[in-house]
Each structure stands twice: as structure tokens, then as C-alpha cells.
Amino acid sequence: xxxxxxxxxxxxxxxxxxxxxxxxxxxxxxxxxxxxxxxxxxxxxxxxxxxxxxxxxxxxxxxxxxxxxxxxxxxxxxxxxxxxxxxxxxxxxxxxxxxxxxxxxxxxxxxxxxxxxxxxxxxxxxxxxxxxxxxxxxxxxxxxxxxxxxxxxxxxxxxxxxxxxxxxxxxxxxxxxxxxxxxxxxxxxxxxxxxxxxxxxxxxxxxxxxxxxxxxxxxxxxxxxxxxxxxxxxxxxxxxxxxxxxxxxxxxxxxxxxxxxxxxxxxxxxxxxxxxxxxxxxxxxxxxxxxxxxxxxxxxxxxxxxxxxxxxxxxxxxxxxxxxxxxxxxxxxxxxxxxxxxxxxxxxxxxxxxxxxxxxxxxxxxxxxxxxxxxxxxxxxxxxxxxxxxxxxxxxxxxxxxxxxxxxxxxxxxxxxxxxxx
Numbered sequence: 464x465x466x467x468x469x470x471x472x473x474x475x476x477x478x479x480x481x482x483x484x485x486x487x488x489x490x491x492x493x494x495x496x497x498x499x500x501x502x503x504x505x506x507x508x509x510x511x512x513x514x515x516x517x518x519x520x521x522x523x524x525x526x527x528x529x530x531x532x533x534x535x536x537x538x539x540x541x542x543x544x545x546x547x548x549x550x551x552x553x554x555x556x557x558x559x560x561x562x563x564x565x566x567x568x569x570x571x572x573x574x575x576x577x578x579x580x581x582x583x584x585x586x587x588x589x590x591x592x593x594x595x596x597x598x599x600x601x602x603x604x605x606x607x608x609x610x611x612x613x614x615x616x617x618x619x620x621x622x623x624x625x626x627x628x629x630x631x632x633x634x635x636x637x638x639x640x641x642x643x644x645x646x647x648x649x650x651x652x653x654x655x656x657x658x659x660x661x662x663x664x665x666x667x668x669x670x671x672x673x674x675x676x677x678x679x680x681x682x683x684x685x686x687x688x689x690x691x692x693x694x695x696x697x698x699x700x701x702x703x704x705x706x707x708x709x710x711x712x713x714x715x716x717x718x719x720x721x722x723x724x725x726x727x728x729x730x731x732x733x734x735x736x737x738x739x740x741x742x743x744x745x746x747x748x749x750x751x752x753x754x755x756x757x758x759x760x761x762x763x764x765x766x767x768x769x770x771x772x773x774x775x776x777x778x779x780x781x782x783x784x785x786x787x788x789x790x791x792x793x794x795x796x797x798x799x800x801x802x803x804x805x806x807x808x809x810x811x812x813x814x815x816x817x818x819x820x821x822x823x824x825x826x827x828x829x830x831x832x833x834x835x836x837x838x839x840x841x842x843x844x845x846x847x848x849x850x851x852x853x854x855x856x857x858x859x860x861x862x863x864x865x866x867x868x869x870x871x872x873x874x875x876x877x878x879x880x881x882x883x884x885x
Contacts, residue, residue: 515545518632522641531648539651539658540644543628546621549665550633559825560850563770563795564817570610570799571806579609579807589699592686597706598716604705606804607790611673618671618695619664623647627667627676643667646676655683655692662695670694671701674708682708713786719760720787720801721780723814724767725752732773732870733859736852737785737794740764746779754814770794772872776815824873829854832873835881836861 519540526536583590583605590601612618624647630640647667651658663669667676671694674683683692686703693700710716727750743759746767753759762781769777778798787797806812824832826848836843836857841864844853855871861881862869 511547511550512545515629515632519543519628522628522631522644525641526645526648529645531645532652535648535652539624539648540628544622544625545632546625546629546665549621549626549629552665553630553633553635557826560823560829561795562817562821562823563775563798564819565823566795567799567802567813570795571803571812575609575613575803576806578614579605579803582608582614583807586698586702589686589702592699593702593706596703597710597714599706599709599714600804600808601702602804602808603709603720603787603800604702605807606800607705607709607787608672608701609803610791610796610800612671615671615701618673619662619668621663621665622658623661623663623667623669623676624651624658626663626665630666640667643676646680650676650679654690655679656695660695671698672705674704678708679704682711709786709790712789713782715782715786718762718781718783720783720797720804721762721765721778722760723754724759724777724779725754726767726769726777727751732769732868733856735767735769735777735870736855737766737768737780737788738852740766743779751779768794768798769870769872770798771818771821772870773868774818774821774870774872776813776817821872821874824875824878828875828878829873832858832878832881835878839881 523536523540526540527533531540579602583601587601590604593599593604594601608614624644627640627644627647631637631644633640644667647661650656650661661669664673668674669676669679674694679692679694682704683694684700684703684707685692686699687693687697689697691697691700692704694704724746730750741764743762743765746765747759751759751767759779762779765779765781766784767777768780769775780797780801784797784801787800788794790800791797802813829850830846830848833843833846833848833854836854837846839861841857841861842853843857844851850873854873858873858877859869859871862871862877865880
């Protein structure tokens with residue numbers, strides 16, 4: 464379950480929110496993911512610290528069997544510390560959801576745009592070199608840097624080994640955490656970074672652009688030629704590694720990530736899904752237009768997305784938008800990266816007004832909406848409090864049944880209508 468990762472992002476969905484949900488994998492784990500069970504009775508019969516010590520001793524054998532050097536196992540894994548705050552954060556479930564506009568107000572704030580432009584100018588040599596080598600625009604690399612750690616000002620305070628060992632012992636996502644822990648130990652073995660400098664988020668995402676250890680092993684680059692892949696202290700390595708990851712997982716050089724568009728009257732919002740794809744010309748033939756009247760950009764396998772439903776802006780997005788989703792599987796995040804990059808380059812903000820009068824539903828209310836849809840025969844999938852394609856499809860069918868625009872966007876009015884007696 465390893466995307467590149469994200470630690471702080473005051474502008475983005477928090478890592479607890481993201482890692483609590485299933486996500487497509489950006490790459491296979493870099494290490495053996497066989498489970499090592501926690502000692503019997505650790506949860507209730509002995510203090511977590513004591514159980515952790517016993518687990519660490521047992522896991523050392525697996526690390527040695529996986530080829531980690533004895534010195535690393537003894538000195539690095541042997542000194543791993545139990546972090547109770549990591550467990551608290553891992554188990555936290557957000558009560559409230561954020562509207563796309565609230566998310567983007569923070570993600571693409573004037574301050575973040577201005578700082579991104581300043582960082583783009585200050586580090587132009589490293590950014591331009593990464594862009595030239597990997598075909599990913601410098602503004603996109605800069606935008607991810609801003610989204611992931613606010614340009615390096617906040618990439619976490621936990622030693623990756625401590626955080627991942629805690630998660631591996633705690634057991635909720637044991638196999639994933641054990642694989643990432645072995646990858647972190649392998650990074651130390653290879654000499655890229657000492658364990659005490661391998662700092663990141665509570666979930667193990669590391670450095671300026673928040674690579675998980677398995678992602679680091681597969682995609683980190685030594686761009687400054689010092690013999691180390693350093694995504695903590697070398698901006699050349701940070702920018703090149705980020706661009707290399709995007710290039711390897713699907714970035715199409717020379718294509719835009721997307722463009723804001725105007726939809727024709729009577730547009731079928733059931734087609735406003737990432738899974739519905741056709742080329743720009745086909746969308747144009749259906750009446751989709753750019754806001755400025757310019758020809759639609761040439762984007763193959765393009766989708767229409769309407770993050771706030773029929774009352775908000777619409778975007779045509781292509782393969783590069785889906786590549787950003789490989790970094791963080793959130794439409795809001797990918798849109799934030801694209802819009803931030805565009806404005807770092809001096810482009811315009813979103814032109815269409817957001818429907819700011821619509822209050823968001825919290826997770827419990829979304830569960831109620833899903834349950835009501837299912838009870839009335841509009842299949843919304845599992846009642847988990849998360850708006851996914853199945854819930855949007857069920858909500859659209861209900862909207863069609865009552866004669867309103869079927870955009871699949873949840874509102875308090877729709878929830879009240881669903882819950883009203885027949």
C-alpha cells in the first residue's frame with residue numbers, strides 16, 4: 464500500500480486520513496512482507512513498551528534473514544523506540560470531511576503560490592535539471608514539494624525506524640509496516656543516510672517530498688553526485704527523485720495535467736468520473752469548451768471531473784493528473800498540485816465560483832446517506848462514510864428519481880429528502 468507519501472501538508476488531506484483508506488499501490492514493497500506476530504498478550508496483559516521490546520527481538524531475526532547487516536540490526540533496529548503517539552495518530556479517524564474549496568483555499572493559498580515562485584527561482588538549477596532529465600515540468604515538482612512539506616519547512620519529526628517499528632508491532636497494518644521497516648533498514652545499510660537523520664512523518668514518509676522507504680529504494684536519485692541519495696539535505700536529490708518517480712509511474716512529457724472547462728447544457732454527470740475516458744476531440748464534439756475559447760488541449764484518455772458537482776467548476780484531466788494520483792490517491796490533492804503548479808508558472812486561478820454556501824456532510828452523515836440510499840434501493844455500496852464511485856452512482860440514481868440534476872454531490876438537503884418518510 465505504498466504511495467510516495469505525505470506527512471504534514473497543512474493544505475492537504477492528512478496522512479492519517481489517507482492511510483486509513485485502501486489505496487492503489489505505487490510500487491511493490493521492496494522487502495519481505497511476511498508477518499511477525501506480536502507476543503501473545505501484548506495488547507492487554509503487558510505494557511506496550513515491554514511487548515515492543517520482545518517483538519523487536521523477534522523481528523531482528525527476520526531482518527537478518529532478509530539480508531540486513533548484523534551491525535544495522537543491532538545498532539539501528541536494536542535502538543528503535545516505541546512511540547505511543549504514532550499509535551494514536553494511526554488509529555485516529557477524521558470526523559469531518561472537507562469541501563474541495565476549503566481544501567484548495569489552503570493548498571493553493573497566495574502565500575504558498577508566492578513561496579513556490581520564490582523557491583522555483585532560488586533552486587532553478589536543480590529544478591530545471593530534473594525537468595530536463597525526466598520530462599516533468601519544474602513547476603509540478605515545486606508544487607509537490609510545497610504540498611508535501613511546505614517546501615521543506617515541515618517534513619516531520621519522527622525517526623522513520625521508530626515510527627515504522629511502532630506500526631509494525633501495533634499490528635493494524637503489520638505486513639505493510641514490516642515491509643517498509645525492512646526497506647528503511649536497507650537504506651541505512653546502503654549508506655544513503657544515517658538512521659538518526661532519516662526523519663519524517665509518523666507513518667514513515669520521509670524528507671522534503673515524503674517518500675516511503677520502499678519508494679526511496681526504487682526511485683530516489685543521487686543527482687549531486689556525492690554518492691548518497693539524500694532527500695533530506697540535497698535539493699538536487701529531492702527534485703530529481705520526485706521527477707524520477709513521476710516519470711516512471713506514467714508522466715507524459717509535453718502534456719498538460721488538465722484544464723478548466725465549460726460543460727454543455729444537459730451534460731450527463733454520470734460521465735464525470737476518472738474512469739470515463741476519451742480524447743479531447745471527442746469531448747469537444749460533445750460541446751465541452753475551454754473557458755477562454757481556445758482549442759482544447761490534446762489529451763488522450765481524458766476525463767471530466769466536477770469536484771463540487773454541477774454548481775462548481777469542471778475540469779478536463781488526462782494521464783498526468785492520474786500520475787499525480789499515484790503520489791496521493793486524492794482528487795483534491797491532484798487538483799491542488801495542478802493548480803498550484805499553474806499559478807507558480809504565472810497562470811490563472813480557478814475561474815468558476817465554488818458553491819461555498821453548501822455545508823459539508825461529516826462522516827456519520829455520509830454513512831446515514833449511504834444507508835438511506837441502500838434502504839431505498841439505490842445501491843451505494845458499503846456504508847463507510849466515504850464518497851466513492853458507488854455512492855455517487857447511487858446518489859445520482861436517487862436524484863434522477865426526484866427530477867433534480869444528477870451530479871452525485873452529497874448535500875444536507877438530499878440527506879433530509881432521503882430520510883423523510885415516504
